[in-house]
Structure formats: C-alpha cells, structure tokens
Amino acid sequence: MLGSDAVARGVAVSVRGLQHEYGRGRHAVPVLRGLDFDIEAGSHVALxxxxxxxxxxxxxxxxGLEPIREGEIWIGETRLRGLRRGELAEYRSRVIGFVFQHFGLLDVLTARENVMLALSLAGIPLQQRMRRADEILDDVGLTDRAGHRPQQLSGGEQQRVAIARALSSRPHLLLADEPTGNLDEESAERVLDVLERLRVDNGCTLVVVTHNPMVAARATHRLHLREGRLAPELVGEPA
Ligand SMILES: Nc1ncnc2c1ncn2[C@@H]1O[C@H](COP(=O)(O)OP(=O)(O)O)[C@@H](O)[C@H]1O
Ligand SMILES: [Mg+2]
Incomplete structure (x- = not known):
C-alpha cells in the first residue's frame, strides 16, 4: 500500500494521439502510430x-529526449510540448530518471563520479553527493567498485552504475530500457528490489522495458506495443 504522501509525489502520465516517425517526407519511417494511454501515479508499468x-x-x-511531433504527453501537471528547451532540461533533471539501454556512462569518470555528476546537475552539495552516491552504489551491490571506471567493469556492473545514477536524484518518474538485460538472476532481483523500494517509499512511477517474464511479473501494469500500436487487450491490465 502506498502512503498518501507517496502517491502525491508520484506522477501520473497521460499520452494522447501520440505518433512518431523518424526522418521526413519520402524517407519518413513511421514508428508510433497513435497511442492513447494513462499511467497511474506510483504504478510500475512493464513495457x-x-x-x-x-x-x-x-x-x-x-x-523529453526526443521532440514530440504529433500528439501530447502530460507528466503530472506538465505538458511536455509546452516546455522550452531550457525548461525541459531543468524539468528532466528534477523529475525524470533515465536508464539507457547502452548505459550512457562517461568513460573518464569512476562509478562514484558518474553517480555524483547526476547529483551535481540536480544541485546537491558535494559532501551530500559523495554520501548519497556511496549509499546508492551499496544498494545495487557495487560498494567495492565505486572507484572503478566503466571499462574496468563488466556489462552487468556498468548497468548497475547506470541504474544507481538514475535513482540517485530520487526521480518522480523512472524510465528504464531493459535495465536487467545484462544481469544474472541475483543481480536482476537486487535491482528490481531497489526499484520497488523507490516506488513504495518515494511513490516513484516506474516504466520498465523488458523482455524478461520474471521482470514483467513484478509490474503492477503492462503495456504491450506491437508495430507502433498498443495491443488493446493488454492496455492497463494489472499483472
Ligand atoms: N534515431 C532513429 N532514426 C531512425 N530510425 C530509428 C531511430 N531510432 C529508432 N529507429 C527505428 O524505429 C523503429 C523502432 O525502434 P525502437 O523504438 O528502438 O524499437 P524497440 O525499442 O521496441 O526495439 C525501428 O524500426 C528503428 O529502426
Ligand atoms: Mg529498444
């Protein structure tokens, strides 16, 4: 059960008439062909x-990493298309955590520094940044790797650093692209426990892309995309 504070902090997501294509004119590749759905605040959606x-x-x-061409996305009270570029960047660092499929870690920084960088973008003072980076690295089981650079880490360890970085600013909405794709079962469970704690304790709304049925089974809702449309029988169906 979510406490009312937690629910208040989580954000609902509304998507209306969302279409997307890459390229223009003759070279346009249609990718999303008209999506309409809502995500409840504090839920965990498996995409x-x-x-x-x-x-x-x-x-x-x-x-907010790709400009919206057609349709609308609301994150809580915020209409993404209504934000100017600078406002969008500020909004992203304050509200959204992103775990990319290809990690997006900076090679010249250690694991701890990669996490601390995200915190400095969020305006957290140095001492607090170090403490919080170490806490969150501990949560994902990487205490003894905090001083390593990405190329000194395995794929699974890099993935956990990327997850720690996304969680460090305590986002209201966490977007994760196959966050357990490179992890063994034990590390995957550990990461899912951390995500679940973020959701239950902080009311963070989670959207997690996954091919793994074990991961999808832990979600509260599922969205199934096929050829740029939502498979209607599965929209919002509780897990
Ligand atoms: N930056 C891009 N430019 C052109 N086409 C792209 C780009 N990103 C993705 N696509 C194309 O859009 C389609 C959907 O890609 P994607 O969203 O990555 O799918 P998924 O994550 O479900 O595998 C694919 O056909 C892909 O080739
Ligand atoms: Mg993908």
Missing part, C-alpha cells in the same frame, strides 16, 4: 513488445 516495436522511442518521448 513489452518485439524488437522494433517502438519501445525505446516511446521512452525517449516520455523522457
């Missing part, structure tokens, strides 16, 4: 569907 269905594109649009 599923075959490769090429548009899952990563949808996450990029929800996170």
């Amino acid at each position: 599923q569907g075959p490769s090429g269905a548009g899952k990563s594109t949808l996450l990029s649009l929800l996170g």
Whole structure:
C-alpha cells in the first residue's frame, strides 16, 4: 500500500494521439502510430513488445529526449510540448530518471563520479553527493567498485552504475530500457528490489522495458506495443 504522501509525489502520465516517425517526407519511417494511454501515479508499468516495436522511442518521448511531433504527453501537471528547451532540461533533471539501454556512462569518470555528476546537475552539495552516491552504489551491490571506471567493469556492473545514477536524484518518474538485460538472476532481483523500494517509499512511477517474464511479473501494469500500436487487450491490465 502506498502512503498518501507517496502517491502525491508520484506522477501520473497521460499520452494522447501520440505518433512518431523518424526522418521526413519520402524517407519518413513511421514508428508510433497513435497511442492513447494513462499511467497511474506510483504504478510500475512493464513495457513489452518485439524488437522494433517502438519501445525505446516511446521512452525517449516520455523522457523529453526526443521532440514530440504529433500528439501530447502530460507528466503530472506538465505538458511536455509546452516546455522550452531550457525548461525541459531543468524539468528532466528534477523529475525524470533515465536508464539507457547502452548505459550512457562517461568513460573518464569512476562509478562514484558518474553517480555524483547526476547529483551535481540536480544541485546537491558535494559532501551530500559523495554520501548519497556511496549509499546508492551499496544498494545495487557495487560498494567495492565505486572507484572503478566503466571499462574496468563488466556489462552487468556498468548497468548497475547506470541504474544507481538514475535513482540517485530520487526521480518522480523512472524510465528504464531493459535495465536487467545484462544481469544474472541475483543481480536482476537486487535491482528490481531497489526499484520497488523507490516506488513504495518515494511513490516513484516506474516504466520498465523488458523482455524478461520474471521482470514483467513484478509490474503492477503492462503495456504491450506491437508495430507502433498498443495491443488493446493488454492496455492497463494489472499483472
Ligand atoms: N534515431 C532513429 N532514426 C531512425 N530510425 C530509428 C531511430 N531510432 C529508432 N529507429 C527505428 O524505429 C523503429 C523502432 O525502434 P525502437 O523504438 O528502438 O524499437 P524497440 O525499442 O521496441 O526495439 C525501428 O524500426 C528503428 O529502426
Ligand atoms: Mg529498444
């Protein structure tokens, strides 16, 4: 059960008439073909569907990383298309956590520094940044890797650093693209426990792309994308 504070802090997501294509004119590739759905504040949505269905594109649009061409996305009270570029960047660092499929870690920084960088963008003072980075690295089981650089870490360890970075600013909406794709079962469970704690304790809304039935089973809702459309029988169906 979510406490009322937690629910108040989580954000609901509304998507209306969302279409997306890459390229223009003759070269345009339609990817999302008209999506309408709502996500309840504080829920955990598993976003599923075959490769090429548009899952990563949808996450990029929800996170304000890809400009919306057609349709609307509301994150809580905020209409994404209504934000100017600078406002969007500020909004993203304050509200949204992103775990990319390809990690997006900076090679020259250690694991701890990668996490601390995200916190400095969020305006957290140095001492607090170090403490929080170490806490969150501990949560994902990487205490003894905090001083390592990405190329000194395995794929699974890099993935956990990317997750720690996304969680560090305590986002209201966490968007994760196959966050357990490179993890063994034990590390995957551990990461899912951390995500679940963020949801229950902080009311964070989670949208997690996954191919893994074990991961999807832990969601409260599922969205199934196929060829740029939601499979209607599965929209919002509780897990
Ligand atoms: N930046 C891009 N430019 C052109 N086409 C892209 C780009 N990103 C994705 N696509 C195409 O859009 C389609 C959906 O991709 P994506 O959203 O990554 O799907 P999924 O994450 O479900 O595998 C694919 O056909 C892909 O090739
Ligand atoms: Mg993808």
